Amino acid sequence: MNILLQQKAPIHEALQRHKLNRVVPFDVPGHKGGRGNKELTDFLGEKCLKLDVNSMKPLDNLTHPVSVIKEAEEIAADAFGAKAALFIVNGTTASVQGMVMSVCKAGDKIIMPRNVHRSAINALVVCGAVPVYVNPGVNKNLGIPLGMSVIEVEKAIKENPEAKAILVNNPTYYGICSNLREIVRVAHRHNIKVLVDEAHGTHFYFGENMPVSAMAAGADMAAVSMHKTGGSLTQSSFLLCGEGVNPDYVRQIINLTQTTSGSYLLMVSLDIARKNLSLKGKEIFKKTVELAKYARGEINKLGGYYAFAEEIMDGDTTYDFDPTKLSVHTRKVGLAGVEVYDLLRDEYGIQVEFGDISNFLAIVSAGDREFEIERLIASLSEIKRLYGKDDISGMLDHEYINPDVAMIPQKAFYSVKKSLPIQDSIGEICGEFVMCYPPGIPILAPGERITEEVIQYIQYAKEKGSFLTGTEDMNVENINVVLR
Structure with a gap:
């Protein structure tokens, strides 16, 4: 990491210059520095509203950066030890989906643990890739899914040598890390890309005595949720690219779904947060x-x-x-x-x-x-x-349920469906998501067969007060299943 380089914050500096220039705005946004919406300005502050600006030549353009955003991304890549770092303002969801859709097309296989965030399975729904699930380990005493075993990864590769990529959660929501270096080594030996959902791992790049980061482990891409542990604003993220990836192509993929009106508030927060972490x-x-x-x-x-x-x-x-x-x-x-x-x-x-x-x-x-x-x-x-009550450790002793995949997610999601009461859906193929949020890991994903164990888990989660989401039915009482 180049410490002299890390002292710069190009987007921050450009916005400061823009503010001093007192430019008369005849462009969007329509609040015109907050003057058009006094209540919002009073709530968020005049300084914030004046910096909520649109792309222009002195401030560059997120979809095709050539000046200050380009420089800020290059400095971020240096900070993370990556070949390239792309600014993301659609959340780490967009980073994860960008990774998957950059390496997988319709029909391509991708190896992943089933306890991925819904954003990864959403990417499969959009691009038509086929999941090959590696069941994570389970700690039944704690009731949590763990990381992926290297042996299970090797088995999945042997059975699916045509797979294009492996997606790894590192760390999981609970702080569990897989043997990332070894998974990368095994995958690269078979010419398979390694994508890392590093949403909760920003600090791996900047702290001491931390688990290995994705870039240090040699992964091909990583989605880093800077706002979670890095200090930037909510919804801001980095997509990191390693040596074996063409970042210009990745940007094309990101631009399929990311807004063309990139928020400078989010971008400057990434710029300043990166500077802060690099130096402190x-x-x-x-x-x-x-x-x-x-x-x-x-x-x-x-x-x-x-x-x-x-x-x-x-x-x-x-x-x-x-x-x-x-x-x-x-x-x-x-x-x-x-x-x-x-x-x-x-x-x-x-x-x-x-x-x-x-x-x-x-x-x-x-x-x-x-x-x-x-x-x-x-x-x-x-x-x-x-x-406090009596020990309930023996009841529903784990969060993870092995999926029964009957159909690829895209086909199930876009199929003709019918709505059934959840308790009457055993044996059917799920056509949507059911998950507790947070953390947003699906209990059911499109294409999975609904089992009695899944129904029991959903009912237990509702009884305990978990916030269930994902179904078209906002009350989560009915579920859409594939019409046979």
């Missing part, structure tokens, strides 16, 4: 790890809760662990993770990232303060005292 990342993530480690220790002292970490590593499906993650198992206090999630928000004014059947996840960053960590710990102690 070691310090930022050192503090983050210390806060997360302290919180885990104190939560584990409460009894019942289990904030897990590196001790669950097994050298295979849990090859490494993200030390910034505060994932907490709750079932030994008699509560589902989503119940603790709801209690923290509704009774204690604490918003954690998500809760599922067995765990909740609190995102810790350098923006947190010690007293907020203490407030979380104290609230969990009181929740245990006031709401």
